[in-house]
Amino acid sequence: MEKQTTVKIGVNAATGRMGQQITNEIVVSGPAQLSAAFCRSGHPYFEKVVRGSGTVLYTNDLNAGLKASGVMIDFSLPTVSLALLDQALQMKTPLLIGTTGFSEEQLQRINQAAQSIPILLAPNTSIGVNAALSLLAKATKLLGKQADIEIIEAHHKHKLDSPSGTALKMGEVICEQTNTQLAERAVYQRSASKAGRTDNEIGFSVVRGGSIVGDHKVMFALENEIISIEHKATSRQCFAEGAVKAAIWLSSQLNGLYSMQDFLAD
Ligand SMILES: NC(=O)c1ccc[n+]([C@@H]2O[C@H](COP(=O)([O-])OP(=O)(O)OC[C@H]3O[C@@H](n4cnc5c(N)ncnc54)[C@H](OP(=O)(O)O)[C@@H]3O)[C@@H](O)[C@H]2O)c1
Incomplete structure (x- = not known):
């Protein structure tokens, strides 16, 4: 052996x-x-x-x-x-x-x-997040053209970078599947703009607080329904x-x- x-x-x-x-x-x-x-x-x-x-x-x-x-x-x-x-x-x-x-x-x-x-x-x-990335690639193939895509992440209050590397990676996976560039689609803040949402954008929302280990959610919003892919880490x-x-x-x-x-x- x-x-x-x-x-x-x-x-x-x-x-x-x-x-x-x-x-x-x-x-x-x-x-x-x-x-x-x-x-x-x-x-x-x-x-x-x-x-x-x-x-x-x-x-x-x-x-x-x-x-x-x-x-x-x-x-x-x-x-x-x-x-x-x-x-x-x-x-x-x-x-x-x-x-x-x-x-x-x-x-x-x-x-x-x-x-x-x-x-x-x-x-x-995490093995689970990487499985979620594979599911995300599949969901983007099915819904990427019709849905408004938003990425929401939450972490503990000590985290220094934002959005998280994982949220950005999720954005990249979506762009790879649609032959687009994240730099051209990502919207990191909306407070300065009075314009509505464009079809192409991928919005990022960030929460920081307490001891949250790491939550990520990608939302595919259609006119009458929402499909979400979500991962929550409950321990490091x-x-x-x-x-x-x-x-x-x-x-x-x-x-x-x-x-x-x-x-x-x-
Ligand atoms: N890939 C993943 O799955 C994953 C998961 C969680 C976190 N992260 C990332 O991992 C990184 C660390 O996260 P964390 O929560 O462990 O952070 P943390 O608790 O703040 O740890 C940072 C470490 O870096 C050390 N350090 C800081 N400045 C240094 C310097 N100038 N020279 C040498 N060492 C220095 C600190 O040393 P002291 O102890 O002496 O301060 C500490 O050991 C972050 O970028 C985070 O986003 C990645």
């Missing part, structure tokens, strides 16, 4: 909300082992043992951590992700990036880096589980830029 090798996973920003959920998921996940957990030197966890890991310490030694890891998971901030990307390129370590809010220029850098290492870029690592664990499974898959892929859809389709 073929012996399953344990994949060594390092976690960037391991003290963040997602970072903690992911380190926890790795220490309980069978085919993966925690190899590094990065945090800032001023953090109270610095140089303490990661709970459940046995001996892994929170560290800021990127090079040693990358060297020890078969793949890295990063949920942080765009600038922090790009600093890690530069180091990962040097060490040839595959990188799963769950951070959101990248500019076009930053996305181009990630795209270019994927020529030299495997990178999976996922604004949402759905993102952590998906991220760890996808990172294990990424560790054995060739150089290139991958999405969660590539992982799920394999």
